[in-house]
Amino acid sequence: MRRSRIITFKINGQDIAAREDETILELARQHDIHIPTLCYLEGVSAFGGCRLCMVEIKGSNRLFPACMTYPDESMEITTNSERLKAYRKQTVELLFSERNHICAVCVSNGSCELQAQAYDLGLTHVQVPYINPNLPVDASHAYFGLDHNRCILCTRCVRVCDEVEGAHTWDVMGRGAEARIVADLNQPWGDSLSCTSCGKCVQVCPTGALFEKGTSVAEMRKKHEFLPYLRLMREGRDGGEE
């Protein structure tokens, strides 16, 4: 059952009236209030994994992921405090330290969402030591590649392949720092029987982890504008449920 009462609340002191079945992130975007995100992707379900969209809600010491939290009547939400900025910077810093991000030689240099977040947050260096894990590149697929060195485990690829393409080729194996994106039963992508080679995962990947073969440094441009349209068209066809 969908709730759709109209409620009023505040974001950064600004009064907002909205249906209560939209998340704080969606409502903030509708009102041009910027909240940084990495795992959120319009057109697939929310995941709440990257923790970049954390916001403060008056009366609670906890932080809440804007992409997963619905507003309540009279709620007072803050999206840009110094504390939040510091946490976001730290989050991005840790993402850089966990894998091997060499922007200068990356296919996505100049168009990468992780790199852009670092730039926006004024992250000029990573204070914690780099982990330097020894990670493979899966180049077994005929058209695409997966470089684990650049993966931030946002699971956009997993969700789009499952929810939009219906193939569910990707999943996450292992936990914490050991977690990896795997194709089918942890086999080379090129051997996957479920993959239709549609390329959706490549286009929605925010980093240079998934890329088209044959692209060189800074040449990969991702196009995920197709997603919301695809959803809209399908909703129309299914008689507008959802």
Add this chain to the structure above:
Amino acid sequence: MSKATMATVWLDGCSGCHMSFLDIDERLITVAELAELVYSPLVDNKVFPEMVDVTLVEGAVSNEDDYEKIKKVRAHTKILVSLGDCAVTANVPGMRNPFKPEALLNRAYLENADANQHIPVQVIPPLRKMSVPVHQIVKVDVFVPGCPPSADTIFYVVTELLAGRMPDLTGKTRFGA
């Protein structure tokens, strides 16, 4: 007051950051008016002076020579600047870090060598276990990411520092720029 002093140091980098520094072109004259370049691969002086106001460091700390050099430079510098991604993140030199130095030396000097296969032990300084950012070895005061940072960014950083101000790099340069 005597003129400010400036130095540049080249560790494990490709010299691209130094090239970008030279790319500030005729503004080099402005920099030369503000400070004297007392030590650099671009000038003759072979000994690092007693105290330098601003030192720009290009490159990661990869071998024992880099390590000794940066310790010394830090001790004789007021404001130390990590210039470029290799100094700031270890960048391309750091791509070897998932592997052991012995494996690298074997690959470069034995497996891939057509003739005269042997690992050099003289003249070339020994590799350290990891190639690391400068700030993992010594305190760094200013970070200028970029591969390389643009000439405009370098000119801005240098002139701000020589004017006694801390440069604000927000929106000016990024990793890989």
